[in-house]
Amino acid sequence: xxxxxxxxxxxxxxxxxxxxxxxxxxxxxxxxxxxxxxxxxxxxxxxxxxxxxxxxxxxxxxxxxxxxxxxxxxxxxxxxxxxxxxxxxxxxxxxxxxxxxxxxxxxxxxxxxxxxxxxxxxxxxxxxxxxxxxxxxxxxxxxxxxxxxxxxxxxxxxxxxxxx
Amino acid sequence: xxxxxxxxxxxxxxxxxxxxxxxxxxxxxxxxxxxxxxxxxxxxxxxxxxxxxxxxxxxxxxxxxxxxxxxxxxxxxxxxxxxxxxxxxxxxxxxxxxxxxxxxxxx
Numbered sequence: 434x435x436x437x438x439x440x441x442x443x444x445x446x447x448x449x450x451x452x453x454x455x456x457x458x459x460x461x462x463x464x465x466x467x468x469x470x471x472x473x474x475x476x477x478x479x480x481x482x483x484x485x486x487x488x489x490x491x492x493x494x495x496x497x498x499x500x501x502x503x504x505x506x507x508x509x510x511x512x513x514x515x516x517x518x519x520x521x522x523x524x525x526x527x528x529x530x531x532x533x534x535x536x537x538x539x540x541x542x543x544x545x546x547x548x549x550x551x552x553x554x555x556x557x558x559x560x561x562x563x564x565x566x567x568x569x570x571x572x573x574x575x576x577x578x579x580x581x582x583x584x585x586x587x588x589x590x591x592x593x594x595x596x597x
Numbered sequence: 598x599x600x601x602x603x604x605x606x607x608x609x610x611x612x613x614x615x616x617x618x619x620x621x622x623x624x625x626x627x628x629x630x631x632x633x634x635x636x637x638x639x640x641x642x643x644x645x646x647x648x649x650x651x652x653x654x655x656x657x658x659x660x661x662x663x664x665x666x667x668x669x670x671x672x673x674x675x676x677x678x679x680x681x682x683x684x685x686x687x688x689x690x691x692x693x694x695x696x697x698x699x700x701x702x703x704x
Contacts, residue, residue: 510665534663538629542663545672550655552614552675559665561627592627592665 476569476581480533482540483571487579492571496580497530499570503585508562508592517554517572517580521547527554528573536566561592599623599643599694603684608701609676617648617656618671619684621694627662641689643668650700651680676702 476492477483483492500514517527526549532542545556554572562568565588571581600622609615621643628640640662648656655674674682683697 532663537663538627539661539663541661543661544659546657546659547672548655550650550653550675550677551673553673555673557618557669557671559669561663561665 476571476583479535479567480540480569483531483533483569486531486533486541486544486571487573490577490579492579492581494581496574497570497572497582499568499582499584501568501584501586504587504589505562506589508564508588508590510559511562511586511588512557512559513568514555514557515545515570515572515582516556519554519574521549521552521554523549524575526551526575528575530554530556530573531571532560533569533571534560534562534566535568537561537563542568562586562588564588564591599686599688599692601684601694601696603696603698605682605698605700607699608703611676611678611702611704613676614673615676615700616671616673617682618669619646619648619696620667620669621646621686622667623688625662625664625666625668639689643686643688643694646670646684646686648672648674649683649685650674651678655682676700678702 496518498516505511515530519525519527527547529544529546531544534540534542542560547554567583567585569581569583571579573579602620604618606615623643626638626641630638632638642660642662644660646658647654656672658670660668679700679702681697681699685695687693
């Protein structure tokens with residue numbers, strides 16, 4: 434009677450299993466940077482309604498700062514602040530700011546119109562969010578360029594879709 | 598007539614950038630809620646608010662159901678001359694609201 438030798442025949446398979454398990458664990462961190470790069474380039478694919486706002490113009494990241502809490506306990510009212518870097522002079526000012534939601538049943542939250550008399554391109558309000566999602570602010574400047582910022586909010590209690 | 602609360606300075610120095618805050622009492626119905634008999638409550642939101650200062654438009658907001666109930670907006674303007682800051686808004690049913698506040702500009 435031969436005693437089965439554990440080490441020899443099984444070892445390669447077992448080693449392979451451990452190697453694959455380790456790769457699986459590491460994989461999400463490897464791909465994370467790529468996922469983030471994709472987020473930055475394609476806000477129109479997240480919210481197609483942005484195309485109606487920009488009429489197809491290119492949207493660059495920057496100049497706009499969208500302040501939203503990282504975690505919102507109640508999606509029925511989430512405080513937000515949008516500020517746009519601009520001298521707000523007669524020659525160079527922010528015309529309007531569009532606010533878009535990734536997952537709300539109606540993706541266009543609001544549109545705010547400014548002028549050089551605003552002095553400061555900043556707006557604060559409170560919005561509804563139907564679930565954890567990205568919120569995008571797009572600013573239209575007087576020279577016709579568009580700039581954006583994206584914020585991700587984790588929403589514990591979602592708005593809109595429940596009967597409350 | 599819809600109730601509103603406006604917070605802004607009563608007086609300012611010429612050239613100062615002042616903050617104006619307004620909250621309007623309105624349910625901002627989404628159209629996704631139902632009453633106790635199961636009937637859908639139609640969507641009704643304050644869809645437009647216009648702010649004039651000395652007769653000129655200084656700020657305008659177009660809002661949808663994504664704005665929370667009792668819409669609150671805070672924005673800025675440059676104090677140029679003494680005058681009235683007038684706020685007017687309208688909801689989906691056509692009901693309008695109006696409020697105004699006097700701003701005294703010194704210097």
